[in-house]
Amino acid sequence: DVKVTQSSRYLVKRTGEKVFLECVQDMDHENMFWYRQDPGLGLRLIYFSYDVKMKEKGDIPEGYSVSREKKERFSLILESASTNQTSMYLCASSLQRRTSILYNEQFFGPGTRLTVL
Amino acid sequence: GNSVTQMEGPVTLSEEAFLTINCTYTATGYPSLFWYVQYPGEGLQLLLKATKADDKGSNKGFEATYRKETTSFHLEKGSVQVSDSAVYFCALPLGGGGADGLTFGKGTHLIIQP
Numbered sequence: 354d355v356k357v358t359q360s361s362r363y364l365v366k367r368t369g370e371k372v373f374l375e376c377v378q379d380m381d382h383e384n385m386f387w388y389r390q391d392p393g394l395g396l397r398l399i400y401f402s403y404d405v406k407m408k409e410k411g412d413i414p415e416g417y418s419v420s421r422e423k424k425e426r427f428s429l430i431l432e433s434a435s436t437n438q439t440s441m442y443l444c445a446s447s448l449q450r451r452t453s454i455l456y457n458e459q460f461f462g463p464g465t466r467l468t469v470l
Numbered sequence: 471g472n473s474v475t476q477m478e479g480p481v482t483l484s485e486e487a488f489l490t491i492n493c494t495y496t497a498t499g500y501p502s503l504f505w506y507v508q509y510p511g512e513g514l515q516l517l518l519k520a521t522k523a524d525d526k527g528s529n530k531g532f533e534a535t536y537r538k539e540t541t542s543f544h545l546e547k548g549s550v551q552v553s554d555s556a557v558y559f560c561a562l563p564l565g566g567g568g569a570d571g572l573t574f575g576k577g578t579h580l581i582i583q584p
Contacts, residue, residue, distance in 0.1 A: 384571075386571060395577050396514075398571060457502050459572055461506075
């Protein structure tokens with residue numbers, strides 16, 4: 354079974370703190386994604402990565418950065434947390450191989466509910 | 471890029487009722503289509519998918535047919551259970567230069583009452 358794990362299920366931080374959210378997948382997937390989920394807005398893509406040390410901005414990258422030093426690990430960084438970053442954060446991974454039956458299918462972690470006070 | 475529109479909820483039904491959640495899309499070509507489900511407090515998990523036109527995806531009693539004529543992928547279930555209460559997302563590949571990402575609908579919150 355594909356497994357995507359996230360470092361914390363719940364996190365409480367203070368305004369201005371630097372926050373690290375970690376995601377690890379064990380299926381050798383090339384692509385990894387960070388989303389945030391808010392009521393009424395659905396899932397919005399923050400950043401994604403298609404290879405080690407590569408990253409691409411999604412729809413809402415402002416206030417975030419990412420790091421991918423190893424293929425299995427993708428970190429989301431809030432440089433200076435603000436209250437409007439209180440949200441559910443979801444990590445996902447997928448294969449790049451177009452001949453695979455699993456192509457385009459994304460596998461999600463359980464999510465991290467972040468509260469910024 | 472591609473886009474998806476799904477009916478927004480909440481949708482409240484009684485147990486054993488028939489369910490339809492509408493999903494329509496705009497896409498270049500004929501990409502794969504997906505339904506994901508999110509149970510309370512959890513991440514998203516794949517419910518079903520269809521990889522080409524006229525395909526029917528099915529899982530756990532849910533079905534959806536890839537209709538290219540109407541650009542739709544409606545989710546149906548003949549008899550819902552309380553345990554089906556969750557948020558359902560329709561999704562398809564971003565398309566264009568969006569690498570291998572997916573674009574999601576805003577989600578439909580389904581509530582099943584005993």
